[in-house]
Amino acid sequence: MSLRLEMLQVARVAPRALGEAADLVRDFLASQQNSDGGFRDRDGESDLYYTVFGMDSLAVFQAEPDMAAVEKFLLSRGEGEGLDLVHLSCLCRCWGAVGRKRMPKGLRKALLQRLENFRKPCGGWDNNPDREHGTAYGSFLALGAYQDLGKLPPKPLRILQSLKHLETPDHAWNNHPNLPVGSTNPTAGAVVLLNNLHLPINPEVGRWLRDRLHPQGGFVAVPGAPMPDLLTTATALHALAALEVRLTEEQTERCLDFIDTLWNATGGFHGNWTDDYLDCEYTFYGLLALGHLSLNG
Numbered sequence: 001m002s003l004r005l006e007m008l009q010v011a012r013v014a015p016r017a018l019g020e021a022a023d024l025v026r027d028f029l030a031s032q033q034n035s036d037g038g039f040r041d042r043d044g045e046s047d048l049y050y051t052v053f054g055m056d057s058l059a060v061f062q063a064e065p066d067m068a069a070v071e072k073f074l075l076s077r078g079e080g081e082g083l084d085l086v087h088l089s090c091l092c093r094c095w096g097a098v099g100r101k102r103m104p105k106g107l108r109k110a111l112l113q114r115l116e117n118f119r120k121p122c123g124g125w126d127n128n129p130d131r132e133h134g135t136a137y138g139s140f141l142a143l144g145a146y147q148d149l150g151k152l153p154p155k156p157l158r159i160l161q162s163l164k165h166l167e168t169p170d171h172a173w174n175n176h177p178n179l180p181v182g183s184t185n186p187t188a189g190a191v192v193l194l195n196n197l198h199l200p201i202n203p204e205v206g207r208w209l210r211d212r213l214h215p216q217g218g219f220v221a222v223p224g225a226p227m228p229d230l231l232t233t234a235t236a237l238h239a240l241a242a243l244e245v246r247l248t249e250e251q252t253e254r255c256l257d258f259i260d261t262l263w264n265a266t267g268g269f270h271g272n273w274t275d276d277y278l279d280c281e282y283t284f285y286g287l288l289a290l291g292h293l294s295l296n297g
C-alpha cells in the first residue's frame with residue numbers, strides 16, 4: 001500500500017468521530033478551492049502543497065473538488081520546472097489523485113527524472129539542493145511521489161542507508177547526522193518509511209515516540225518542548241500505529257481533548273494553541289489524528 005493510501009485509510013475513520021461536525025469540515029475544505037482549481041495557502045494563493053491536502057481531506061469524506069479545474073491547475077505547472085522537492089512531490093501526488101491516465105504523454109517520465117535531481121549520494125532525498133545528505137522527510141516525499149505515479153525509486157533500499165546516518169543515540173532520528181537527540185517528526189517519518197519498505201524497526205523507537213506525549217495531550221516536536229502541535233501529534237500517532245504501540249485510554253482521551261481545542265466551528269483545524277489560521281494542511285492532520293485515536297480507543 002502506498003504512503004498516501006496508508007494515511008487516507010486511517011483518516012477516513014475520522015468522520016465518525018466528528019459526528020454532526022463532519023459536514024462543517026467538508027464544507028470548509030470545499031471552500032478552500034480557488035477558481036483556478038488549486039487550493040489556497042495562508043495568503044489565499046493557489047499552491048500545490050495545499051492542493052494535496054485539500055484533495056486528500058475531501059477524499060476522507062468521499063467527496064471531490066472540481067476535478068476539471070484541478071487538472072487545469074496541474075497542467076499549468078507543466079513538468080515541474082523550477083519546483084523544489086516539496087512542490088514537485090505534490091505535483092506528482094495530485095496527478096496520482098486525478099488519475100495517471102489523465103497525464104499528458106511523457107509527463108510521468110519527466111517528473112520521475114526530476115525527482116532524482118534531489119537524491120543525495122547517501123541514497124536519500126532532501127529539499128535543500130545544497131545539503132549533502134538526505135532527510136527522512138525528503139525521502140518520505142520522494143518515495144510517496146514515486147508510488148503516486150505507480151513506480152518505485154531506483155534502489156529503494158538505499159533509503160535505509162540514508163536513514164542510518166540520521167540515527168541518534170536515544171533510539172530516534174533527526175534531520176542531520178551526528179546529533180545527540182532525536183526529533184519527533186523525522187523519527188515518525190523514518191518509522192513510516194521503514195514500515196512501508198517492510199524493514200525491521202527497533203522497538204525502543206516506539207517507547208521514545210510515546211514519551212513525547214505532552215501532559216495536556218498531543219505530542220511535542222522535540223524532547224522538552226513546552227507545547228504540542230497538531231502536525232507532530234498526527235505523525236507520531238501514525239508512526240506508533242505502524243509500530244503497533246497503543247496509547248492508554250487516558251492518554252487517548254487527553255489527545256482527543258487536545259485536538260478538540262484546535263478545532264474551529266467554521267470547520268477547520270488550527271496547527272497549535274497560538275495559530276490563528278485555518279487551512280487544508282492542518283485540517284488533514286486533524287483528520288489523521290482523529291482517525292488513529294478512534295482506532296486506538
